Amino acid sequence: MKQIVIEKSVLESNDKRAALNRTLFKTQKTFTINLLGSPGSGKTSILENIISLLSVKYHLAIIEGDLYTAKDADRIARYNTNVVQVNTGGACHLDASMIDKALLYINTLDLDLLIIENIGNLVCPASYDLGEDMKIVVMSVTEGNDKPLKYPSMFQRSSVVILNKMDMLSLTDFNTEEFHQDIYSLNETIKVFEVSCQDASGINNLIDFLMLAIKNKKDL
């Protein structure tokens, strides 16, 4: 019982910090994504695709969450994009105050798109609002189609699911029909993009969607 109360107060203070982040993103008209998913679902590969296709047209910045390493930030830095590494020192999720600190190192003036890659974890990161416009969850067909019902909060709170590694679909027992049924039973309005970072299939649809979201944020 004691533990539950503590958890509540942690989440409440996180929500206050997230609201301040959200106000900043609103003022600066920066569309902000909280990118979520299991370890190895392909978050960083998706990010690499987005950066190479959008950085010619927009100002982008990336916040890379990781327990201890800078492995993903190193991958992203190759694209000559503004990237800040946040090491959680073992914590299994990013929280709003970590984003607040990371923003000190990012020029948010004229920033069109900020993507925050969260820790690979389908549980806790769903509970911590970072002030983002949208949660996007990446899952790969190799993980199996039972994951939405097993980790419902993540899929209920996300606006988009990127179903990755579609090139491997025929090698798995992933049931696409069941997946769609489950995902819409949890979240009627969730948008699904089926993609492969190997052959770039489906990436263009995702990019079009993001471009529209950036435009809508500017027009607000």
Added chain:
Amino acid sequence: MKQIVIEKSVLESNDKRAALNRTLFKTQKTFTINLLGSPGSGKTSILENIISLLSVKYHLAIIEGDLYTAKDADRIARYNTNVVQVNTGGACHLDASMIDKALLYINTLDLDLLIIENIGNLVCPASYDLGEDMKIVVMSVTEGNDKPLKYPSMFQRSSVVILNKMDMLSLTDFNTEEFHQDIYSLNETIKVFEVSCQDASGINNLIDFLMLAIKNKKDL
């Protein structure tokens, strides 16, 4: 700072409960495994293989951890094995008191092998001792070979890593050499089993290892 103190006291009380579980398993000479890994790494498939090959010879019981569903327990129940479902109600890991409660439903007399399938998560479950003899972490080649360094505690605290989905290796950029280097840099004594649940390759080695572990526990 406040949060860290709380976490410590939670872990301390967990460790006390885990010690009691461990005493029970020692008295009953039950070899106990804490089975860990990302969502979709293949923990339940590995478990299905172990059950079909070992249940003819040994008394087995399974504790299935899940946030809300009984999906994995339903899969396991088909094998006519003693299985208890523990729903954590959203918590991202099992703890020792949950195991204590589950044990009320298991006949531990003459129980040779107890396998506890933890929540799919490479972070928090590593910190919670359940009283097990051995942590075994399942990871799949489709997750990428950078995972040990990104989630070091999990690999430092596990005695065995089961590298799963080896049948898909050629379709990924998984670097086996780097993987082995990284894993032994974190944990010199960790044992690696490369397996595929699709073609059953490597499963026999794993089974031999488990049979020896069960025997050693009996002989203690």
